[in-house]
Amino acid sequence: MSGHIPVRLHVNGQAHDLSLDPRVTLLDCLREHLGLTGTKKGCDQGACGACTVLADGERINSCLTPAVQCDGMEIVTIEAMANDELGTRVQDAFLAHDGLQCGYCTSGQICSVVAMLAEHRAGRPSAVTEDLTGPAPLTDVEIRERMAGNLCRCGAYNGIVAAIREVTRT
Amino acid sequence: MREFAYLRAADVAEAVELAGPQGKYLAGGTNLFDLMREEVERPERVVDISRLPLSAIEPLPGGGLRLGALARNAHVAADDRVRRRYPVLARALLKGASPQLRNRATVGGNLVQRTRCRYFYDLTAACNKREPGAGCDALGGFNRTHAILGASPNCVAVHPSDMCVALAALDATVNLTGPDGERSVPVTGFHLLPGGTPHVETVLRNGDLITSVDLPPERPWHGDYVKVRDRASYAFALVSLAVLLDVRHGRTVAARIALGGVAHKPWRAYSAEEQLVGAAADEAAFDRAAAAAVAEARPLDHNAFKAELARRLVRRTLVELAGQS
Ligand SMILES: Cc1cc2nc3c(=O)[nH]c(=O)nc-3n(C[C@H](O)[C@H](O)[C@H](O)COP(=O)(O)OP(=O)(O)OC[C@H]3O[C@@H](n4cnc5c(N)ncnc54)[C@H](O)[C@@H]3O)c2cc1C
Ligand code: SF4
Ligand code: FES
Ligand code: FES
Numbered sequence: 001m002s003g004h005i006p007v008r009l010h011v012n013g014q015a016h017d018l019s020l021d022p023r024v025t026l027l028d029c030l031r032e033h034l035g036l037t038g039t040k041k042g043c044d045q046g047a048c049g050a051c052t053v054l055a056d057g058e059r060i061n062s063c064l065t066p067a068v069q070c071d072g073m074e075i076v077t078i079e080a081m082a083n084d085e086l087g088t089r090v091q092d093a094f095l096a097h098d099g100l101q102c103g104y105c106t107s108g109q110i111c112s113v114v115a116m117l118a119e120h121r122a123g124r125p126s127a128v129t130e131d132l133t134g135p136a137p138l139t140d141v142e143i144r145e146r147m148a149g150n151l152c153r154c155g156a157y158n159g160i161v162a163a164i165r166e167v168t169r170t
Numbered sequence: 171m172r173e174f175a176y177l178r179a180a181d182v183a184e185a186v187e188l189a190g191p192q193g194k195y196l197a198g199g200t201n202l203f204d205l206m207r208e209e210v211e212r213p214e215r216v217v218d219i220s221r222l223p224l225s226a227i228e229p230l231p232g233g234g235l236r237l238g239a240l241a242r243n244a245h246v247a248a249d250d251r252v253r254r255r256y257p258v259l260a261r262a263l264l265k266g267a268s269p270q271l272r273n274r275a276t277v278g279g280n281l282v283q284r285t286r287c288r289y290f291y292d293l294t295a296a297c298n299k300r301e302p303g304a305g306c307d308a309l310g311g312f313n314r315t316h317a318i319l320g321a322s323p324n325c326v327a328v329h330p331s332d333m334c335v336a337l338a339a340l341d342a343t344v345n346l347t348g349p350d351g352e353r354s355v356p357v358t359g360f361h362l363l364p365g366g367t368p369h370v371e372t373v374l375r376n377g378d379l380i381t382s383v384d385l386p387p388e389r390p391w392h393g394d395y396v397k398v399r400d401r402a403s404y405a406f407a408l409v410s411l412a413v414l415l416d417v418r419h420g421r422t423v424a425a426r427i428a429l430g431g432v433a434h435k436p437w438r439a440y441s442a443e444e445q446l447v448g449a450a451a452d453e454a455a456f457d458r459a460a461a462a463a464v465a466e467a468r469p470l471d472h473n474a475f476k477a478e479l480a481r482r483l484v485r486r487t488l489v490e491l492a493g494q495s
């Protein structure tokens with residue numbers, strides 16, 4: 001009954017014309033249909049952030065997003081970060097500051113950082129922003145709250161915060 | 171996940187027609203798709219409304235603000251007018267879920283999201299909400315996160331939203347379009363208490379579609395949204411609280427108090443508000459109000475702490491807000 005739905009996805013600058021069961025998530029579509037296995041499946045229920053990708057520039061959990069809803073959207077995954085100036089700087093900073101141990105959460109963390117910095121530049125507030133009427137300086141407390149959607153079971157949080165701080169300094 | 175027919179609507183009228191009485195609307199999908207995967211929800215028709223032109227945030231004649239049903243939670247919280255004029259709503263949204271989820275979650279979906287009761291999600295447990303008449307395993311089970319107010323022996327689940335608690339304090343209005351036309355309901359009457367029909371959670375009937383939520387014109391409130399949870403971020407509320415207070419010359423002129431995480435709906439503590447209005451804005455009045463807010467609480471085996479937590483939160487927040495007045 002589900003039938004297949006025609007979907008055009010732009011992933012990392014390349015267009016893909018697919019025919020998808022509407023039950024397929026964006027995460028499974030990337031991994032199983034397009035062979036882009038850099039995006040990870042942690043919980044598959046929106047609770048960990050390992051599956052974070054950018055959709056039309058905004059970070060989302062690809063495990064909770066039906067792929068058919070992304071018809072026509074620009075999706076950016078970890079695979080594109082090597083060719084992205086900011087993405088490369090974030091990756092290098094994670095290495096320099098031990099922002100990872102096992103690495104399972106890392107691709108989601110890095111996509112999340114890139115989007116988080118854009119959100120901050122655009123003036124979006126967070127739950128710890130005291131004055132909602134002005135821009136918030138990117139303190140460590142702000143960084144931690146803005147990155148709260150990405151869990152790390154290895155507890156590499158201090159390294160991740162240090163990496164982000166370095167990227168924002170340079 | 172069960173198979174379903176996936177339909178896309180071009181406009182509101184077509185969405186309502188396609189959904190019919192049994193169809194489900196798919197907005198951000200962050201709750202519906204999750205429940206479909208768990209097979210807690212098994213709709214045969216799913217109408218994707220995510221591309222309908224309902225995501226604008228627009229001023230209303232007379233001074234209020236209209237939030238489109240498809241406005242994303244992140245965009246509402248970042249909107250300048252919301253931040254300046256309805257900070258209690260911006261704060262409630264920012265304390266909900268995670269940045270990634272807020273980029274997908276919509277105003278309409280947040281209103282209609284379902285409870286996080288573990289037994290509701292667990293297909294091997296008895297749950298009247300999932301299967302009317304089956305019983306409620308939470309009653310004699312691990313009910314630390316469950317309701318202390320307004321529950322029934324049929325269901326002790328809580329509504330998980332932060333946004334709705336702020337909307338209840340603001341006395342917002344929900345605008346709907348259904349097969350019989352348009353209507354509006356106050357948000358405080360939108361969600362229902364469980365009674366004998368815990369599977370009926372809102373006033374939505376026969377494919378009613380939420381089109382927008384109206385915020386009334388702002389008033390000179392001092393307000394705040396406070397949320398207590400098991401970790402500092404990215405967790406549902408154990409107890410949350412939206413307070414709006416208008417104190418002039420040492421007297422409380424107007425007050426609104428809404429609690430989250432304590433009932434099947436965002437809970438307006440009207441009796442607490444009555445203790446405040448017209449009285450001196452002092453600690454004695456705040457104590458009376460805090461006690462009144464939880465006077466009707468009926469804790470379960472594992473959640474008596476919620477009543478005391480709610481009482482202290484109300485008291486502390488009133489003291490802080492009066493200090494700013
Ligand atoms: C890990 C996790 C943590 C979370 N933490 C929090 C939290 O701390 N606080 C909080 O408040 N929320 C939290 N949430 C819930 C989140 O806010 C909701 O999932 C979200 O708001 C739902 O919006 P949506 O657009 O994705 O809805 P959908 O999943 O698309 O829909 C949800 C329901 O609403 C109905 N619906 C949607 N739009 C309309 C409409 N216009 N008219 C009629 N019916 C409609 C759908 O049919 C469905 O029944 C969390 C979610 C997750 C997964
Ligand atoms: S509390 Fe409500 S949702 Fe939870 S098991 Fe009981 S009936 Fe189901
Ligand atoms: S895999 Fe998507 S949030 Fe965990
Ligand atoms: S590095 Fe192992 S989960 Fe984060």
